């Protein structure tokens with residue numbers, strides 16, 4: 001069995017839900033100064049009611065929480081009870097189409113079925129006193145941070161209701177709230193976006209103040225529904241979007257002919273249009289075709305140049321097809337290369353340079369430096385000399401020195417590292433990385449605490465069950481206790 005097959009099989013079902021279970025520390029010791037909660041989100045099922053999902057992005061969101069307190073770690077996990085999840089559980093069969101999976105039963109079962117499942121599986125956010133499970137195609141779900149109970153589908157007091165027109169409302173009643181918001185480190189304002197489909201495709205910008213009050217700050221008409229997963233915010237307020245010429249053919253998807261992912265039209269050879277949106281208006285730049293899921297960070301230099309760091313891939317990866325993965329067919333690991341773009345005043349074409357040859361993804365950086373000059377990026381990554389299909393390590397990029405450090409975990413697979421600054425630290429890389437690994441031979445998912453400076457192990461805790469490593473998490477410097 002390939003490592004990918006082993007991993008997918010191990011994570012096919014996550015049926016157990018745990019509440020505050022203390023994890024066994026199998027190596028090292030958890031520092032007492034590491035006090036708070038790591039929340040993670042990702043698909044907990046790779047199949048549902050006996051029907052295999054076709055795509056990695058489709059599985060129902062499952063929140064996991066790791067509470068670090070006085071050198072102990074307590075683990076909880078719960079599926080997000082979206083209304084679709086609850087209805088499917090009650091019906092005992094799949095009722096909704098997903099991003100990459102049509103309903104079993106052929107054309108007529110999917111024809112004109114325009115209600116998609118809100119998978120609630122991509123990221124988790126704590127802001128304004130609320131814990132939210134995020135999914136870029138619809139509304140967030142509000143979660144109790146202590147019990148992980150799903151409280152409600154959350155529209156920010158009506159701000160996310162689509163009332164642009166009757167057609168827009170029919171096609172997409174919920175304005176999407178993307179899974180990659182950026183928190184301004186000085187103002188505490190959360191910035192985010194959504195790509196809304198309808199009679200008119202729109203890119204919407206949102207702001208949520210520190211008390212949790214949201215508003216739409218910008219509506220940008222777009223000629224297509226681009227696949228836009230992430231963006232960059234500068235501390236001065238520039239919102240930078242890469243509109244990659246990969247767009248959903250929405251009528252094919254909505255009519256049920258194809259799941260949305262199969263309706264994606266790629267136009268290699270066409271330029272990426274870069275939009276810079278701020279209080280002054282919209283500026284446009286261009287660059288060559290590639291695909292980007294994630295940006296690390298970006299900032300404005302003193303000369304007005306905007307610097308944007310992204311993980312670029314040659315094209316949209318087709319390798320998240322689960323059928324292919326389960327069958328053991330070769331996949332490309334969908335890892336990018338860290339690339340820096342320079343958007344220079346008066347130069348319509350962005351200049352770019354590759355910063356490291358290491359295949360890598362899922363970036364982490366110091367949260368106080370969002371939108372500001374910064375030095376370090378961590379991520380999952382691998383030594384290019386290995387030429388592996390999958391990613392088996394952790395990388396640290398020193399952008400000032402142009403150095404890449406790498407730690408090998410082969411044959412284990414590594415998930416997104418989350419950086420936690422050490423309380424009172426004065427150095428940018430003084431802190432911990434928290435991540436999950438899956439070891440195929442030991443058949444074990446583990447939680448690792450690394451020293452972010454040199455990637456050495458601080459502690460390893462054994463998980464009571466497998467959970468998929470994929471997607472995103474967040475650190476909250478607070479431990480939540482369940483209500484009495």
Ligand SMILES: [Fe+2]
Nearest residue numbers: 229293294472
């Ligand atoms: Fe993402």
